[in-house]
Amino acid sequence: DTAVSQTPKYLVTQMGNDKSIKCEQNLGHDTMYWYKQDSKKFLKIMFSYNNKELIINETVPNRFSPKSPDKAHLNLHINSLELGDSAVYFCASSQGPATNQPQHFGDGTRLSIL
Amino acid sequence: EDQVTQSPEALRLQEGESSSLNCSYTVSGLRGLFWYRQDPGKGPEFLFTLYSAGEEKEKERLKATLTKKESFLHITAPKPEDSATYLCARKAGTALIFGKGTTLSVSS
Numbered sequence: 001d002t003a004v005s006q007t008p009k010y011l012v013t014q015m016g017n018d019k020s021i022k023c024e025q026n027l028g029h030d031t032m033y034w035y036k037q038d039s040k041k042f043l044k045i046m047f048s049y050n051n052k053e054l055i056i057n058e059t060v061p062n063r064f065s066p067k068s069p070d071k072a073h074l075n076l077h078i079n080s081l082e083l084g085d086s087a088v089y090f091c092a093s094s095q096g097p098a099t100n101q102p103q104h105f106g107d108g109t110r111l112s113i114l
Numbered sequence: 115e116d117q118v119t120q121s122p123e124a125l126r127l128q129e130g131e132s133s134s135l136n137c138s139y140t141v142s143g144l145r146g147l148f149w150y151r152q153d154p155g156k157g158p159e160f161l162f163t164l165y166s167a168g169e170e171k172e173k174e175r176l177k178a179t180l181t182k183k184e185s186f187l188h189i190t191a192p193k194p195e196d197s198a199t200y201l202c203a204r205k206a207g208t209a210l211i212f213g214k215g216t217t218l219s220v221s222s
Binding site: 031041042044056 | 145146148150155156157158159160163199203205207208209210212214
């Protein structure tokens with residue numbers, strides 16, 4: 001019954017590899033997000049999609065490419081992984097971009113680059 | 115640019131010892147102030163949304179209040195299970211701008 005689910009939970013890989021993280025929400029929400037939480041626990045927005053369309057793209061290297069096949073899914077693909085990409089990546093969803101309804105978060109994907 | 119500042123960074127309390135966490139923000143025209151709880155290895159869990167100065171919301175031992183410049187999360191008679199990192203965030207367009215959190219430890 002998980003509302004926002006991410007896979008995998010842990011991802012350990014080598015520098016230079018390409019990897020993907022998947023996110024699915026069963027809340028019927030229209031808007032989905034990717035956040036990055038660094039080693040100091042600071043949570044920062046990366047991307048936001050509304051009904052499969054990109055509406056936020058913060059200053060993120062273009063090695064990061066989000067894809068939304070439908071409004072219940074938002075995946076994150078990362079090319080040419082670097083040491084600095086090590087972090088916990090959180091997916092979230094909310095009813096809509098302009099509402100003040102809360103965002104609901106998944107439990108994160110911990111990415112470690114060797 | 116950190117537009118949401120939380121203090122203290124860490125707080126240790128004895129069980130039953132009430133205290134408050136602070137969240138200050140610099141933007142005018144606040145569009146929503148959110149409080150979340152985050153347990154180790156988990157995602158942030160929504161607690162409260164506050165919209166206007168003077169607003170208060172309560173849930174069990176937690177009470178959130180809002181002024182024009184800051185929000186407080188009051189914890190009354192905390193228990194060890196209240197130990198977590200508490201995050202506040204303000205709405206900025208579509209996204210949330212988070213503070214760095216206050217890590218609360220409650221010992222019995």
